[in-house]
Amino acid sequence: MKFVLLSAAHVLVFLASIQIASAEYPRNDGMLSGTENIPDLVDAINSRVLTKDLERPENFPAYLYKPKGSSHTKVGRYFIGGKYPTGPIECEHLKMHLRQSDEVLTWESHNTAASNVYYHVHRAIDYYNWLSSMVGEQINQEKKPVGIRLEMDVDWAMWIKFTKAERHNTSQTFPDVDPDKWGTPDEEREIWFFVPKRKYMPPYLITRWIPGIKDTVLGTAGFPLDAARVPTIIYHEWTHLMTRPYLGIIHDSALNEGYSDYYGSVIGGGPSMGDTEEFSTMPYSRDFSSAPDPATKKDLVEPGNFVPRFFWSLRKRFGAARTDSMLWRALKLLTPKSELLDLPPAILKAASDGTFAPDEITDLTKRLQYLFAPKNGRKGS
Numbered sequence: 001m002k003f004v005l006l007s008a009a010h011v012l013v014f015l016a017s018i019q020i021a022s023a024e025y026p027r028n029d030g031m032l033s034g035t036e037n038i039p040d041l042v043d044a045i046n047s048r049v050l051t052k053d054l055e056r057p058e059n060f061p062a063y064l065y066k067p068k069g070s071s072h073t074k075v076g077r078y079f080i081g082g083k084y085p086t087g088p089i090e091c092e093h094l095k096m097h098l099r100q101s102d103e104v105l106t107w108e109s110h111n112t113a114a115s116n117v118y119y120h121v122h123r124a125i126d127y128y129n130w131l132s133s134m135v136g137e138q139i140n141q142e143k144k145p146v147g148i149r150l151e152m153d154v155d156w157a158m159w160i161k162f163t164k165a166e167r168h169n170t171s172q173t174f175p176d177v178d179p180d181k182w183g184t185p186d187e188e189r190e191i192w193f194f195v196p197k198r199k200y201m202p203p204y205l206i207t208r209w210i211p212g213i214k215d216t217v218l219g220t221a222g223f224p225l226d227a228a229r230v231p232t233i234i235y236h237e238w239t240h241l242m243t244r245p246y247l248g249i250i251h252d253s254a255l256n257e258g259y260s261d262y263y264g265s266v267i268g269g270g271p272s273m274g275d276t277e278e279f280s281t282m283p284y285s286r287d288f289s290s291a292p293d294p295a296t297k298k299d300l301v302e303p304g305n306f307v308p309r310f311f312w313s314l315r316k317r318f319g320a321a322r323t324d325s326m327l328w329r330a331l332k333l334l335t336p337k338s339e340l341l342d343l344p345p346a347i348l349k350a351a352s353d354g355t356f357a358p359d360e361i362t363d364l365t366k367r368l369q370y371l372f373a374p375k376n377g378r379k380g381s
C-alpha cells in the first residue's frame with residue numbers, strides 16, 4: 001500500500017485539536033517506536049486504553065480485531081495448537097524479524113506487532129486455502145518462508161537491500177522489481193512494516209525551527225500509521241504475494257493494488273481498507289461499498305478505489321464465493337504488463353466457464369461496457 005503524506009488540511013485539524021490534547025503529553029510507550037518518533041497527541045490518547053490492553057502480558061500473544069458492527073478495535077488472544085508459543089516466531093509460511101536483524105524474533109519478546117501480524121497472516125492463509133478449494137488448485141505458496149520485518153525505517157534497494165533513506169508510515173512487499181529483469185521464482189520475499197511517526201514541517205515553515213515548538217503539532221506533520229496493527233493492510237500485503245505469479249510485485253499499478261485492496265478487504269470481512277483508527281493519526285480508511293463511476297483516464301493508470309469498488313459491486317450482485325473465484329480465474333489471464341483495459345475481457349472469459357448463467361453474462365457485459373467505456377480516445381473492451 002501507499003498513500004499521500006501530509007496536507008495543509010491535516011495541519012488545521014491538528015491545530016484545532018491541540019486544546020483537548022495538551023492535558024498530557026503521552027510518553028513513547030513502545031507502540032510508536034523508532035528514532036525521532038514524535039507521536040501524535042490525539043491519536044495517542046484515543047488508543048491509550050487499547051494499547052494498554054494490547055501490552056498486558058496476560059493478553060499475549062495478542063491480536064487486534066473489530067467485532068462485527070462495532071466501531072472499536074478490540075484485543076484478542078490466541079494459542080498455537082492449543083499451546084502458548086515459545087521460541088522463534090516462524091512457521092512454514094513466515095519468519096519474523098525486528099528491523100534489519102537476521103535473527104528470528106522470539107515469542108519471549110512479547111512483541112505485540114509480531115503476534116498481531118502472525119495471527120492475521122494465518123487468517124489470510126486460511127482464506128487462500130478456502131479460495132484454492134473454490135478454484136480447484138493450490139494458490140501460490142512461496143518456496144521459502146516469507147521474511148516479515150517490523151519497525152522498519154529505512155528503504156529497500158536492489159543488491160544492498162537496506163538503504164540509508166528514511167521511510168515510515170507504510171508497508172510494502174519486496175522485492176518490488178520487474179520480474180522479467182530481476183525476480184526469480186525461488187527468491188526469498190519479504191514484507192516490511194514501517195514505523196509510524198511524524199516528520200518535521202518543510203524547511204520554509206518557521207515553526208519547525210523554534211525550540212519548544214518544533215516538536216509539537218505546530219512544527220511537525222505527517223500521517224503516522226501503524227500498518228503492522230491494521231489487519232486489512234496485513235491481508236493486502238499478503239495478497240501481493242499470492243497474485244505475484246500473475247501481476248508481479250510492481251507497485252502503483254491499478255490492477256496490482258486493486259486486487260490486493262479487494263482480497264485484503266474481503267479477508268477483513270467488509271468493503272473497506274484500514275478502518276483501525278486507533279493506530280492511525282488521520283483515520284486511514286477507504287470505503288469500497290458504493291458502486292463505482294465509469295473509469296476515468298486516471299483510473300486506467302493509477303491505483304485508487306475504482307477497481308476494489310467494481311469488484312465489490314460484482315460480489316454484491318453475484319455472491320461472494322462465485323465472484324471471488326471468478327476474479328481469481330480472471331487474474332490468471334493477466335500478466336505484469338496488463339493494463340486496466342485488459343481486465344474486462346479476462347473477466348468475461350473467466351465468467352464464461354459455466355458458473356455464470358447466460359443472462360448473468362449479459363448483465364456482466366453491460367456493466368463492463370458502461371464502466372470501461374472508451375473515454376478520452378482510449379480503446380475500450
Ligand SMILES: [Zn+2]
Pocket residue numbers: 001002236240251256257260
Ligand atoms: Zn499494495
